[in-house]
Amino acid sequence: MKFTETKLKGCFILEPKIIGDERGSFMESFNEKIFAEGVGQQVHFVQDNQSFSTKGVLRGLHYQTGAHAQAKLVRVLNGEVLDVAVDLRPNSPTYGQHETALLTGDNQIQFYIPRGFAHGFLVLSETATFFYKCDNFYNAASEGGVLFNDPTLTIDWKFPIEDMIISEKDQQLPTLENAKKVW
Template sequence: MKFTETKLKGCFILEPNVIRDERGYFMESFNERTFQNALEQSVHFVQDNQSFSSRGVLRGLHYQTGEFAQAKLVRVIQGEVLDVAVDIRPGSATFGQYEAVVLSAKNQKQFFVPRGFAHGFLVLSETATFFYKCDNFYNKESEGGIIYNDETIGINWNLDAEQLIISEKDTQLPTLANAKKAW
């Protein structure tokens, strides 16, 4: 597996070794020892989540705060999404900056989003099945979020606003300046 650190320290794009033949393909999607050696840190995943969405669905930007902060390893099982991580770590040199990566069933890439980042994704294909591992359990009282179109972040979602399908809850999220602090 190839690990590439992004401009946001701690965020990695993972590209598995995919072995293809006339029968299809095989790949190792996760190996804890390989993962921890490459990241040079201990991350123990405790919860897996999966969602199914249609084209234009934007989920995010979400995070968990305090002792319930979560690191995520995300991938797409079916379809294609634009996956985004925003650095919300106080004092970070890249605070308020984002990284976007296209994840798809075809490219098999994964994205590791460490604690201290807001996360969201937009479905680019007709439908997508999105899968993610979390290193901490979800806690409703520790939810945090940032509005997807915060001008100070300036995320290019690659779709016009009228094409986006966003939950009522996510349209009410605050800007980064007014968001709940991560720690």
């Protein structure tokens, strides 16, 4: 597994070693020891989540606050998504900046997003199955979010906004300036 830290300190792109032959392929998707060495810290994942979505579905930008903040290790099992992390750590030199990663069932790239970040993704293929690990349990009272098209974020979703399928809840999220603080 190759770990590459992004411009947002603590966010990593993980590229697996995929072994293929005439039968198909094999890869190790997670190894706690290798993961801790790669990101430079011990992370204990406690919950796995999976979603299925169609082309144009945008989910996000979501996060959990305070004691319920979550780190995530995300990947796509099949299909293709544009994955986005936004730094919400108040004292970070990259506060308000974002990183994107193209995650596909073919490339099997994973994206590690530490606590203190908003996260979202947009489905670019006809369908996609999205899978992620969390290091903390979901808590409804600690939910936070940032509007996906907040002009201060300048996220290029690489998809026409008029063709996006966005929940009513996500359309009503506040801008970064008005969002809940992560801690």
